[in-house]
Amino acid sequence: MQLSDRDTYNRGIKRIMFTEDDIRAAVQKAGRFISEEYSGKPLLLVSVLKGAFIFLSDLCRAIDVPCEIDFMEAKSYFSDTKSSGSVAVTMDLRHDVSQYHVIIVEDIIDTGRTLSEIVKLIKARSPLSLKIVTLLDKPSRRVVELDADYSLFTIPDSFVIGYGLDLAEFYRNLPYIAEFNTDLLDE
């Protein structure tokens, strides 16, 4: 499978799941909800790179109360048999989270393993509060107990691409969310 080949790339896009309009409406709604909940509170949006970068950039512009933004990058190591693993922080936050109400802005919760490790890590630093907002949720795939406080879309167990989400680093720039054609993986 050579995704840099234009024809192969196009065949990877099986069907559009959420259009630009669907996403815009859901992001505006989430922004209004956050603006109401966090009015008057020091708010820090934390994004775990890279998948959530487009969602974060739209979501923060749908929020009309003061907020700050920070990024972290983590690599996770899990064995097939244990649900908990270890997460190595490859780029840490610059903010002292103990001064903030923190919202983790995530692209997708799948097994939940990566995010649950990140939640533990941030909780250990005593934020004023900690909530999770995720663009997509695949609850049927969960192996650890972890619920988002706010999820924009719940989806079945299929691999999705676009709007920041990738397959082998491709497709992040699609303006919509699509189902990936997994038949390509056999080529």
Ligand code: IMP
């Ligand atoms: P997990 O919840 O620890 O299993 O891992 C979640 C991470 O896996 C997400 O942050 C994504 O980077 C990636 N991921 C999971 N499902 C998908 C998908 O359908 N498309 C693209 N990336 C995915």
Ligand code: MG
């Ligand atoms: Mg991610």
